[in-house]
Amino acid sequence: MDFSTIVILVGVLFYALTCLAIFDIARKDFGGVHLKALWAFIALIPFLGPPIYFIAGYRKGVPKAAAAG
Numbered sequence: 739m740d741f742s743t744i745v746i747l748v749g750v751l752f753y754a755l756t757c758l759a760i761f762d763i764a765r766k767d768f769g770g771v772h773l774k775a776l777w778a779f780i781a782l783i784p785f786l787g788p789p790i791y792f793i794a795g796y797r798k799g800v801p802k803a804a805a806a807g
Contacts, residue, residue, distance in 0.1 A: 755788035756781060763791070766799030774799075 759781035768774045777799070781791045 752785055752788065755792075759788045759791045762796065763799065765802060767802050768799045 760778060763774060763777050763781060766774075768777060777791060777795045780795070781787045783790070
């Protein structure tokens with residue numbers, strides 16, 4: 739495997755993690771729009787945002803179905 743292939747695979751991995759984080763943020767209630775926007779901003783930080791979200795923010799949000807009931 740050459741260097742360019744590894745760089746492309748890492749880029750695709752982080753793109754997928756970013757998409758998963760954004761979709762997860764969109765479907766959860768964080769108690770306010772400002773907190774949801776903050777987590778979305780953090781998730782969009784290249785290479786650092788998705789790991790920060792999945793480590794620190796993933797469990798903070800409540801799924802909307804559970805929040806309504």
